[in-house]
Amino acid sequence: xxxxxxxxxxxxxxxxxxxxxxxxxxDLAAFEQLVVVxxxxxxxxxxxxxxxxxxxxxxxxxxxxxxxxxxxxxxxxRAFGGWAYRLATNRCLDLLRKRSAHPExxxxxxxxxxxxxxxxxxxxxxxxxxxxxxxxxxxxxLTTLLNTLPPEQRACWLLREMHGRSYxxxxxxxxxxxxxxxxxxxxxxxxxxxxxxxxx
Numbered sequence: 001x002x003x004x005x006x007x008x009x010x011x012x013x014x015x016x017x018x019x020x021x022x023x024x025x026x027d028l029a030a031f032e033q034l035v036v037v038x039x040x041x042x043x044x045x046x047x048x049x050x051x052x053x054x055x056x057x058x059x060x061x062x063x064x065x066x067x068x069x070x071x072x073x074x075x076x077x078r079a080f081g082g083w084a085y086r087l088a089t090n091r092c093l094d095l096l097r098k099r100s101a102h103p104e105x106x107x108x109x110x111x112x113x114x115x116x117x118x119x120x121x122x123x124x125x126x127x128x129x130x131x132x133x134x135x136x137x138x139x140x141x142l143t144t145l146l147n148t149l150p151p152e153q154r155a156c157w158l159l160r161e162m163h164g165r166s167y168x169x170x171x172x173x174x175x176x177x178x179x180x181x182x183x184x185x186x187x188x189x190x191x192x193x194x195x196x197x198x199x200x
Contacts (some may be wrong), residue, residue, distance in 0.1 A: 038084050049096070050092055142192070
């Protein structure tokens with residue numbers, strides 16, 4: 001008889017709900033798998049929201065710690081992803097509310113430069129120096145525009161456009177209706193389209 005071990009790595013690929021259920025039963029390996037899946041996603045969201053690497057790392061740690069502590073109370077194992085995004089987004093919004101009125105700017109653009117979603121929008125990276133310079137300038141423009149959006153508009157745009165969250169999930173995260181999500185998203189898209197018009 002084949003030794004399948006105690007972990008889930010040797011089993012056929014499990015869906016996320018099954019992994020969450022195992023984590024709820026105290027399986028640390030299952031929770032570590034969830035951390036591997038979500039920590040980079042949550043970091044990208046938090047970093048784009050806050051423009052501060054240290055604060056973004058703290059947000060991810062807080063969000064993942066909260067998910068571990070709250071796992072026994074999670075009713076629907078399929079809701080884990082939306083829950084993790086909600087915890088991280090709300091922590092970001094809390095931090096933004098506490099900040100002074102100083103404009104924040106992203107000083108380290110590597111996160112946006114390496115984002116596959118951004119490359120998909122503007123085409124594949126090439127080795128042409130002129131192309132690379134133009135791509136960097138586009139990214140700088142997008143970064144500047146994101147920093148000018150009100151925090152909840154920025155959150156709507158990032159959650160929808162960069163993380164593919166549904167209107168319902170975004171509404172639950174921000175505690176607003178789906179129509180309010182659509183309105184804020186429309187305003188954010190309009191601002192970004194206007195600001196990025198020179199790059200069309």
